[in-house]
Amino acid sequence: MKGLVLDLWKHLLALVYPNFCLLCEETLDYSNDKALCPHCESAHPHLREDLCELCGKPLADPFDSRCFDCGKRPHFYEEGRSIWVYEGLVKQSIYDYKYKKRKEYGLLFAKELIRYYNETIRWEVDMVLPIPLHKHRLRERGFNQTELMVKHFAKSFDLQMGGKKVLWRNKPTEPQKTLSDKGRWDNMQDAFFASKAHVEGKTILLIDDIYTTGSTMDACAKVLKIQGAKAVYCLSIAIGRGM
Numbered sequence: 001m002k003g004l005v006l007d008l009w010k011h012l013l014a015l016v017y018p019n020f021c022l023l024c025e026e027t028l029d030y031s032n033d034k035a036l037c038p039h040c041e042s043a044h045p046h047l048r049e050d051l052c053e054l055c056g057k058p059l060a061d062p063f064d065s066r067c068f069d070c071g072k073r074p075h076f077y078e079e080g081r082s083i084w085v086y087e088g089l090v091k092q093s094i095y096d097y098k099y100k101k102r103k104e105y106g107l108l109f110a111k112e113l114i115r116y117y118n119e120t121i122r123w124e125v126d127m128v129l130p131i132p133l134h135k136h137r138l139r140e141r142g143f144n145q146t147e148l149m150v151k152h153f154a155k156s157f158d159l160q161m162g163g164k165k166v167l168w169r170n171k172p173t174e175p176q177k178t179l180s181d182k183g184r185w186d187n188m189q190d191a192f193f194a195s196k197a198h199v200e201g202k203t204i205l206l207i208d209d210i211y212t213t214g215s216t217m218d219a220c221a222k223v224l225k226i227q228g229a230k231a232v233y234c235l236s237i238a239i240g241r242g243m
């Protein structure tokens with residue numbers, strides 16, 4: 001009985017303070033400020049070098065300064081960075097977090113976002129905003145995975161976090177992964193609105209889970225700029241590879 005109570009207690013504790021590796025689920029020390037075990041950390045280093053100067057995609061040719069997408073099309077945001085490439089175990093973890101509703105992953109992703117931001121990023125921001133979900137999608141999924149990570153992130157840096165009164169999605173959009181590049185842009189047109197009263201003159205950090213072509217980040221950055229935001233930066237968990 002004692003063992004059973006202990007197991008139950010450990011299970012409950014892990015839900016509130018998850019203590020396992022985000023990628024392989026090996027048990028970690030509670031005091032660890034990393035969400036990765038030493039093996040996964042060396043196998044999945046954070047993206048730091050040879051990145052596109054605009055969107056942060058790893059470049060196929062390190063002598064380039066911008067990826068193919070950014071050379072082709074300007075962005076509405078100033079600069080973007082991502083922790084990892086969207087592949088393998090990183091891709092699997094994001095999938096489990098979103099679709100298998102592993103909410104405890106939110107704190108683990110936040111730990112890595114905080115560590116990456118501390119070690120790599122030098123932006124001075126006034127407010128952090130999660131990319132909003134449309135209310136239909138929110139109802140279907142039960143939670144906004146990005147908002148959950150951003151809550152922990154904002155708290156740790158004592159940053160103001162804006163919610164749906166600041167930036168909101170006014171039309172349900174098709175899931176981006178089913179669309180072509182052009183389709184993604186069209187899909188995002190007029191999808192977002194921002195409040196001038198909340199964003200005017202501010203430097204804003206947008207956070208999302210995955211950056212593919214940047215059409216979602218750009219659509220949000222565009223409405224924030226129209227409403228007077230001074231600058232917009234983008235941070236995501238994972239990003240595609242640049243050509």
Ligand SMILES: [Zn+2]
Pocket residue numbers: 021022023024025026036037038039040041
């Ligand atoms: Zn691991």
Ligand SMILES: [Zn+2]
Pocket residue numbers: 052053054055056057066067068069070071242
């Ligand atoms: Zn780029």
